[in-house]
Amino acid sequence: xxxxxxxxxxxxxxxxxxxxxxxxxxxxxxxxxxxxxxxxxxxxxxxxxxxxxxxxxxxxxxxxxxxxxxxxxxxxxxxxxxxxxxxxxxxxxxxxxxxxxxxxxxxxxxxxxx
Amino acid sequence: xxxxxxxxxxxxxxxxxxxxxxxxxxxxxxxxxxxxxxxxxxxxxxxxxxxxxxxxxxxxxxxxxxxxxxxxxxxxxxxxxxxxxxxxxxxxxxxxxxxxxxxxxxxxxxxxx
Numbered sequence: 001x002x003x004x005x006x007x008x009x010x011x012x013x014x015x016x017x018x019x020x021x022x023x024x025x026x027x028x029x030x031x032x033x034x035x036x037x038x039x040x041x042x043x044x045x046x047x048x049x050x051x052x053x054x055x056x057x058x059x060x061x062x063x064x065x066x067x068x069x070x071x072x073x074x075x076x077x078x079x080x081x082x083x084x085x086x087x088x089x090x091x092x093x094x095x096x097x098x099x100x101x102x103x104x105x106x107x108x109x110x111x112x113x114x
Numbered sequence: 115x116x117x118x119x120x121x122x123x124x125x126x127x128x129x130x131x132x133x134x135x136x137x138x139x140x141x142x143x144x145x146x147x148x149x150x151x152x153x154x155x156x157x158x159x160x161x162x163x164x165x166x167x168x169x170x171x172x173x174x175x176x177x178x179x180x181x182x183x184x185x186x187x188x189x190x191x192x193x194x195x196x197x198x199x200x201x202x203x204x205x206x207x208x209x210x211x212x213x214x215x216x217x218x219x220x221x222x223x224x225x226x227x
Contacts, residue, residue: 048213107157
């Protein structure tokens with residue numbers, strides 16, 4: 001069964017460093033998303049991406065964050081100058097048709113900022 | 115503000131019980147509602163999707179209902195098993211929020227033998 005895959009599963013970084021989280025969405029999907037979940041808190045929306053541009057972003061998604069679809073299969077989240085409060089599980093998701101909009105999530109990338 | 119609330123926050127039941135998890139949302143103008151399962155430290159597995167025009171969806175031992183007018187959804191799990199132990203999340207796509215699922219905090223379920 002098609003699935004969303006994410007790498008790395010866990011990344012530890014020093015405060016101030018840049019990290020890139022990678023995702024391979026389901027192959028025929030058109031809409032891509034990043035969500036995050038800080039330990040013990042709700043899953044929260046970061047950004048959605050369609051047709052090679054951001055379609056919506058939350059107030060969390062400031063200039064520190066960027067997304068890119070560098071080729072036909074990968075979807076990346078870059079976090080510049082990481083802060084302690086960026087420590088969280090980051091989930092990539094994708095969805096297919098506009099009318100159904102069922103999201104399928106990956107296993108997540110756990111980011112630990114020291 | 116559009117919010118999703120789930121009760122109870124935690125539930126512990128003996129194996130074999132039928133149980134109901136509740137989800138409420140603040141705005142009846144929704145596009146769809148999804149129920150997810152999350153195992154500790156893992157990703158989100160989609161269980162059921164209910165479109166706004168639907169009243170319920172079923173998959174195996176799971177049945178989800180939707181009552182938009184009252185802003186509620188329930189997830190019914192029949193004949194619970196220890197393997198059902200996980201956190202169950204309700205997420206709503208509100209109309210106009212075309213891309214943004216709003217999640218509840220989840221119900222942590224423990225089914226003991």
